[in-house]
Amino acid sequence: MEIQDNGTRDRNPNLMENLMGYIDTRIDIIKLEIQEKLKAVFVSTLHFALLGFIAFMCFIFVNIFLGLLLNSLLDSTFWGFGIVALFYIIILVVLLVGLDKKAFQSVADKSFDNTLYKPDKREPHV
Numbered sequence: 001m002e003i004q005d006n007g008t009r010d011r012n013p014n015l016m017e018n019l020m021g022y023i024d025t026r027i028d029i030i031k032l033e034i035q036e037k038l039k040a041v042f043v044s045t046l047h048f049a050l051l052g053f054i055a056f057m058c059f060i061f062v063n064i065f066l067g068l069l070l071n072s073l074l075d076s077t078f079w080g081f082g083i084v085a086l087f088y089i090i091i092l093v094v095l096l097v098g099l100d101k102k103a104f105q106s107v108a109d110k111s112f113d114n115t116l117y118k119p120d121k122r123e124p125h126v
Contacts, residue, residue: 070083
């Protein structure tokens with residue numbers, strides 16, 4: 001008895017080549033998407049670091065200016081810087097004693113909601 005082929009044996013190698021080509025293309029697309037996301041994260045991080053550095057430098061020089069201004073107004077060489085330092089010590093104590101971590105947790109929840117994991121929009125939120 002002879003098994004009939006119906007021409008399927010000739011198409012199977014072509015089908016496998018197409019499937020392997022599709023898988024290779026999908027892998028390349030995923031690699032490109034990851035590369036684009038990494039570039040975006042790098043640019044955002046660099047931009048944030050530069051802005052943070054400039055803001056920090058402005059903050060330092062404004063505080064030095066305030067200290068020198070208070071020194072001039074108080075006709076002293078150190079009381080102005082002491083007053084500025086005392087101001088920041090008071091802020092530090094208020095932050096350490098007065099604020100709970102739950103206040104920061106709600107800010108983090110709002111900031112990072114749906115950033116990494118985005119639920120399917122078709123499913124109702126629970």
